[in-house]
Amino acid sequence: MVQYSKARLDASFAAISDTTRRGVLEQLVRGDASITALADKFHMTLTGMKKHVGVLEDAGLVTTEKVGRVRTCKLGPRRLDEETAWLERYRAMWAARFDTLDDVVEELKRKENIR
């Protein structure tokens, strides 16, 4: 198995741990898009979308190119390797579990306070 640096893994996780950024990647699978179009699509300000695209760019998942006044985004040179993708799915699985556990824990806390 190829070894990846921790910093790189962290950048990948950070990049795809956000719903909007995953949405942007999905969108770009279908075709290139300008930052303005992406901002519209996800009901965001231009500045907000630029930040998201910046994170994806730093992780190597997206590249951008400016032609005239339009900055176009496309999928980056790097796809997540199998291990990174699996670890992210594994993390997401536990996060979903734990977010539900939060509700159970809150309920137990309330019951304890009533007693």
Add this chain to the structure above:
Amino acid sequence: MKNETKVERKSDRELVVTRTFDAPARIVFDAWTKPELLKRWWAPKTFGIEMLACEVDARTGGKYRMVFTFTGKDMKPMEFFGKYIEVTPCSRLVWTNEEGVDGAVTTTTFEEKDGKTLVTVSDLYPSKEALDAQIASGATGGACETHQQLDELLVTLK
């Protein structure tokens, strides 16, 4: 705002998940060891799976067995089982995963600080090959369709 769940491949054969809960350890521990509580969160609705059985005897030497089915799919139910090697109330759980060959030993610790509890789940596989095989199989034990879709998406990224 939810607390962050972190995952790290700590070594060739160890995977570690950490998460903080805003509650004392005894409450979090209860939710991990009482079957009626465990079954409320171990397989959340978003996984697209349904828990058919959750038998848990959380005592040292006690056994557990969980059975899941995919909602609306004609697939054989999945069964997970093993035994508790160590149970220290409010602090530590160690169990085996015996449904397949080369299963991990899972150690879960509960560390309370200022009324919050840090939960650490560590899966220690018998060998690097065993953990690599788990990853290569693609199975996370969660089988969430959304995540499978994400995975497919990520694999298509060039």
